[in-house]
Amino acid sequence: MPAERLADELARGLDAPICLTWEFTYGCNLSCVHCLSSSGLRDPEELSTAEATGLIDELSEMQVFYVNIGGGEPTLRPDFTELVSYAVSRQVGVKFSTNGTTMTPARARCFAAMDYVDIQISLDGASPASNDPVRGEGTYAAAVVAMERLAEAGFGRFKVSVVVTRRNAGELDEMLALAVRFGAELRVTRLRPSGRGALVWNELRPTADQLRDVHAFLTRHGEVLTGDSFFHLGPLGDQPLAGLNLCGAGRVVCLIDPVGDVYACPFVMHPEFKAGSVRESGGFSAVWRASELFSGLRQPATGGACNACGSFGACHGGCMAAKFFTGLPLDGPDPECVLGHGERALAAAGGRGVAAGLSPGHAKPGRPVPVAFGGRRLARAR
Amino acid sequence: MGCAASTEPGFDPARAYELHPDVALRPEPFGALAYHYGNRRLTFLRSHELVQLVSELGAHDSAAASMTALGVPSERRQVLERALSSLVASDVVRRRPAGAIRAG
Amino acid sequence: MTVTEMAPATQPVLPAEELPSTTKADQPTAGSPLIEDELLVEEISIDGMCGVY
Numbered sequence: 001m002p003a004e005r006l007a008d009e010l011a012r013g014l015d016a017p018i019c020l021t022w023e024f025t026y027g028c029n030l031s032c033v034h035c036l037s038s039s040g041l042r043d044p045e046e047l048s049t050a051e052a053t054g055l056i057d058e059l060s061e062m063q064v065f066y067v068n069i070g071g072g073e074p075t076l077r078p079d080f081t082e083l084v085s086y087a088v089s090r091q092v093g094v095k096f097s098t099n100g101t102t103m104t105p106a107r108a109r110c111f112a113a114m115d116y117v118d119i120q121i122s123l124d125g126a127s128p129a130s131n132d133p134v135r136g137e138g139t140y141a142a143a144v145v146a147m148e149r150l151a152e153a154g155f156g157r158f159k160v161s162v163v164v165t166r167r168n169a170g171e172l173d174e175m176l177a178l179a180v181r182f183g184a185e186l187r188v189t190r191l192r193p194s195g196r197g198a199l200v201w202n203e204l205r206p207t208a209d210q211l212r213d214v215h216a217f218l219t220r221h222g223e224v225l226t227g228d229s230f231f232h233l234g235p236l237g238d239q240p241l242a243g244l245n246l247c248g249a250g251r252v253v254c255l256i257d258p259v260g261d262v263y264a265c266p267f268v269m270h271p272e273f274k275a276g277s278v279r280e281s282g283g284f285s286a287v288w289r290a291s292e293l294f295s296g297l298r299q300p301a302t303g304g305a306c307n308a309c310g311s312f313g314a315c316h317g318g319c320m321a322a323k324f325f326t327g328l329p330l331d332g333p334d335p336e337c338v339l340g341h342g343e344r345a346l347a348a349a350g351g352r353g354v355a356a357g358l359s360p361g362h363a364k365p366g367r368p369v370p371v372a373f374g375g376r377r378l379a380r381a382r
Numbered sequence: 383m384g385c386a387a388s389t390e391p392g393f394d395p396a397r398a399y400e401l402h403p404d405v406a407l408r409p410e411p412f413g414a415l416a417y418h419y420g421n422r423r424l425t426f427l428r429s430h431e432l433v434q435l436v437s438e439l440g441a442h443d444s445a446a447a448s449m450t451a452l453g454v455p456s457e458r459r460q461v462l463e464r465a466l467s468s469l470v471a472s473d474v475v476r477r478r479p480a481g482a483i484r485a486g
Numbered sequence: 487m488t489v490t491e492m493a494p495a496t497q498p499v500l501p502a503e504e505l506p507s508t509t510k511a512d513q514p515t516a517g518s519p520l521i522e523d524e525l526l527v528e529e530i531s532i533d534g535m536c537g538v539y
Contacts, residue, residue: 018415065406066417225531227533243533246536247536252535265538423532425529427526432526462526472529
């Protein structure tokens with residue numbers, strides 16, 4: 001008989017992830033301003049095809065149910081289709097994220113014919129005017145073409161995935177209509193100050209009023225997916241949003257990067273949250289089961305400064321990535337705490353908080369630092 | 383009795399059932415995870431007793447017979463039947479033709 | 487819209503009928519206190535875990 005909440009049991013971690021994110025490459029043909037993995041150029045040390053299939057074998061043995069494949073732009077890997085097919089053949093389902101620029105009609109038909117493969121098209125605005133300043137000129141049009149081709153190929157219910165920003169928070173109904181138009185499902189996720197996101201977070205993060213609107217939208221539309229990324233908004237409502245309402249990092253999910261490094265989740269690709277490498281002798285399973293980082297995350301956490309707050313049971317202190325990259329303590333309020341505790345903590349910390357001096361990661365050289373919005377187009381490289 | 387298995391509504395403990403072949407059952411400390419590869423639904427089975435029952439359904443002529451074989455006391459049957467009903471509704475468990483016994 | 491304070495963390499998981507349609511749980515029968523708190527089956531969307539794309 002279950003004696004405690006499911007989320008509390010899962011917070012202690014499982015012997016294998018339920019699913020995980022695997023970034024296939026740091027290479028990308030785009031330079032989205034908020035890229036959480038600071039992608040652009042391939043890393044010379046990326047996993048080989050043989051290493052990747054070996055990892056798939058391990059995931060299969062661990063009964064990881066499916067992998068979210070991303071990057072960078074994962075379809076840029078020459079072995080992309082081979083690896084996806086191999087995963088499926090080993091009972092590891094696949095959902096891959098793509099900017100859609102490589103979605104030819106032939107590829108759309110090829111993916112439509114594959115069982116246990118799902119596709120997520122990234123898009124961050126309901127029109128080029130709101131999307132392209134974030135993702136690059138022409139990216140809205142390219143994404144829509146990809147969606148048309150998937151619909152034409154009879155793919156079925158693919159996903160349109162939107163990172164909610166100040167620029168698109170008022171367009172969620174339109175984006176839902178866009179997804180529905182192509183027979184797809186809308187997915188909305190939280191902007192975190194991760195990767196290049198740290199550089200634009202203060203300008204792009206939704207306002208408190210917008211977050212209330214987002215919560216209202218999600219409450220009206222239970223069919224919209226969220227990747228459980230808005231559980232910190234829980235206190236805004238009488239009941240939780242759909243999902244586990246739990247930080248799954250290192251507990252039920254994790255991230256594997258293109259060179260085989262294992263991180264707690266895609267939003268903390270930083271040495272502080274690196275658990276190990278699949279290239280170590282014990283492979284991925286040893287990292288998942290025995291790394292110090294994950295063992296620490298699986299300990300019951302005290303609420304710290306949040307213990308006295310009646311809403312902690314709903315928000316669980318929010319997102320550790322959001323706290324880490326804004327310089328807030330991990331056992332305190334989320335910077336976007338809906339009760340305003342995060343704002344107060346940021347102010348007390350003496351500044352706008354976003355970690356300075358972040359490495360450029362795998363960004364393309366010569367890419368200008370994004371400038372403030374205010375209606376102006378971003379400068380583009382080359 | 384000659385009805386198409388998938389169209390008969392509700393759960394009937396006198397009927398034969400089985401774990402859906404598209405479902406992977408993964409044992410966990412709390413019971414098991416059930417992932418349906420076809421509809422991509424993830425179900426948490428939070429009782430070892432229920433997990434064992436679901437695994438054994440295919441080996442018996444009826445859900446009731448499975449429960450008897452597992453030694454389920456009568457006072458537990460109602461809650462397990464309700465759980466099975468929920469699993470049938472989400473396609474984790476499905477009807478199978480009576481007489482077609484499969485190994486568990 | 488005002489912010490509502492949630493009850494402390496000791497609240498049990500909400501029964502199925504109050505959750506959005508992506509979750510489903512064992513439904514207790516009225517007048518059966520023995521099984522009222524049993525949630526043997528819970529369903530979560532495979533998209534419903536934080537920390538993935």
